Structure formats: structure tokens, C-alpha cells
Amino acid sequence: MDLSYSEEQLLLKDSVSRFVARSYEFNRRRDNLHSSLGYSAENWALFAELGWLMIPFDEEDGGLGGSAVDLMILMEEFGKGLVVEPFLATTVLAGGLVAALGSDRQKGDYLSPVIDGAMQLAACYIEPDSRYCLSRVTTKAVRDGGGYVISGKKCVVLNGGHAENYLVVARTSGDSNDQSGISCFIVPNGVSGLSVDNYRMNDGVPAADLVFTDVRVPESSVLGAIGDGFKALESVVARATFAACAESVGIMDELLNKTVEYTKTRKQFGVPISSFQALQHRMVDMFIACEQSRSMLLMAACELDQGSESSLKAVSATKARVGQAARLVGQEAVQIHGGIGITDELDISHYFKRLTSIENLFGSVDYHVGRYMSA
Structure with missing residues (x-):
């Protein structure tokens, strides 16, 4: 199976990555989060201009007909920057319900303005x-x-x-x-x-x-x-759960990279702490957890894109594994950074908080393990 990205997907990944690097400096992100809106209206308008708000919707609804893999790429990069704009809430969740259940008139009244960035x-x-x-x-x-x-x-x-x-x-x-x-x-x-x-x-x-x-x-x-709305609700929430898992994988990647970089510059006894074998083992465990989560995410993306009957089961398996990995990676990142890892001034604590919130969003680890077993 070829799991490499297409040229269009690589362009999407590069576009979002450059946006995060250019416009999501940590202090600016914190200012946006603490504003009255809780996000940047300018960034939201840019999302619409770049076509990112079109990705989850079918072409006949005015979207780009993006796949689960496209959504995964977008959300992973959003996770790396801790993007606070309500893409998950407005576009994936609420917009998904309108797309799944709405009439043509309702889609014109509510979905088109969402895609244009004009309605929340x-x-x-x-x-x-x-x-x-x-x-x-x-x-x-x-x-x-x-x-x-x-x-x-x-x-x-x-x-x-x-x-x-x-x-x-x-x-x-x-x-x-x-x-x-x-x-x-x-x-x-x-x-x-x-x-x-x-x-x-x-x-x-x-x-x-x-x-x-x-x-x-x-x-x-x-x-x-x-x-007759349950099946549509279940399908939309499953896709939102998958999107949240992708965001978590992006966050975990960033926590791992920042932790490895920190251990190369932080010194004890005159040497970088990255030379301590005990810390090396812990960071290897973080790496393995990240890679296992990414593999589960890819499996769920394939199931969703194929419209498989087992897609809901695959999403639950992914949410459970990502939740377990998120706790390990988040806690290790904070502990290896030491006391500064829990301060508001350091981005590590913000990544950890977001991971903790996602862990309980759309169902906890225990809930999805039980759901997987019953399926």
C-alpha cells in the first residue's frame, strides 16, 4: 500500500506549515486566545481565502471534496502550531451536520457562508x-x-x-x-x-x-x-474525533521535537542532559508512542475514505491509542523540562493542556476501548 502523500497534499502540508511558522509565534497565539473572540478573525478570513474551509465538504456543496487524509494533514499542522481558530467546531462538526442533513436551500443559507468564512x-x-x-x-x-x-x-x-x-x-x-x-x-x-x-x-x-x-x-x-438524525450525528462526530486525533499527533510531534532540542542545550554536571541514558530511553518511548499513533491515524483515514463498515471501530481504536500516547508524551515532556515545563510562559505547558483537553473530547480512552470491544 502506498502511504505517500500526493503532490496536492504535499502542497497543502507546506502551505499550512508556512502559515504556522509565519503567523503563529507563541506570544501572538496567546494574545489571540485571550482576546474577546478567543481567536483571530484575520486568520479565519485567511483560512477561507486559502480554501482550507472548503476541504471537508463535497464539490457539489461548494467544497473541495477533500479526503480524510487531507483533513489529517491540515489538523496535524494545526496541532503543531496550537491553532485556536474554531475549524473543528464550525467546519468539521457543525458544518458537517449541515452537509449531512441539510437541504439545498439550507446548505446555501448556512454551509456556503461557513465556507466563505462569513458565518460561525x-x-x-x-x-x-x-x-x-x-x-x-x-x-x-x-x-x-x-x-x-x-x-x-x-x-x-x-x-x-x-x-x-x-x-x-x-x-x-x-x-x-x-x-x-x-x-x-x-x-x-x-x-x-x-x-x-x-x-x-x-x-x-x-x-x-x-x-x-x-x-x-x-x-x-x-x-x-x-x-432520523442519529446516523448522521454519529458519522460527523466520528470524523471530528478523527480530526482531533490528528491534531493530537501534531502536538505530540512538536512536544517530542522541543523536548529533544531542550535536552541538547540544557546542561548538568557540565554536559548536555541528552547524554544521560535514562533520558534517552524516555525520549525513545515518546518517539515510539508518536509513531504508533500516526500508524493508527493512517489506518483510520483509510477506513474513513473507503467508507468501510468498520470505520467507527477504527476511529475508536485510534482515539484510545492516541489518548494513551498523549498522556505519556505530554507528561514526559513536562517532566524532562522540569519545573519550567508547567509555567504559562513556556509553550510546553500549553501543548500539554491542549492534549489533556483532547484526551477527553469526543470520549475518553476508557469509553473508546469499551466501544471498540462492543463493536
């Missing part, structure tokens, strides 16, 4: 007691006249504070754990009855908890067929 979306599917289970939906959408009334709570909504529209997963029929009866609605930010509580996660990325109290939406807000 957020996917609301996690609930306080769902524990990663996508079918555990208690938020209700009740038919009322010519529309629906939505009531319930959603948590950890990525980009929730700045989205202009929300993709809300709600139950229109069935019990709280049924896969059938799950529907998706487009709800504008600021609608009556919607409460948004903004906060920052451990890695500084903005998120929000949303409370829907008798929020009324028209019939036209329904995405896809009523009660």
Missing part, C-alpha cells in the same frame, strides 16, 4: 449526563402548530459563545437512550428562551453551556427527516 456555527449535542453516549438525548423538541418548541440543556458547546447559529440535537420521539427519534434543528443565537453561559476550558479554548426554555423554531429549521 456550533454543534449542540452533548448533555450533562450523556457521558459521551450520542443517543442519550433528553432535550425535547415538541411539535407545536407550524413549528417546534425546544426545551433542555446542552454543555461543552465548542465555539458556543460566538456562533451565529446552533445545530441543536433534540429528541422528537422515543425514550432517552433510543437511537431513533433524534432530530437536528437550526437555532439562531439570541432567540427568546435561550440562555448561553460562556467559559474557557482548561486549554483556554472558548466553550459554552446552553439552556433552552420553550425555544420556538419554525418547521424550516429542521435539518433532514424528523427522528
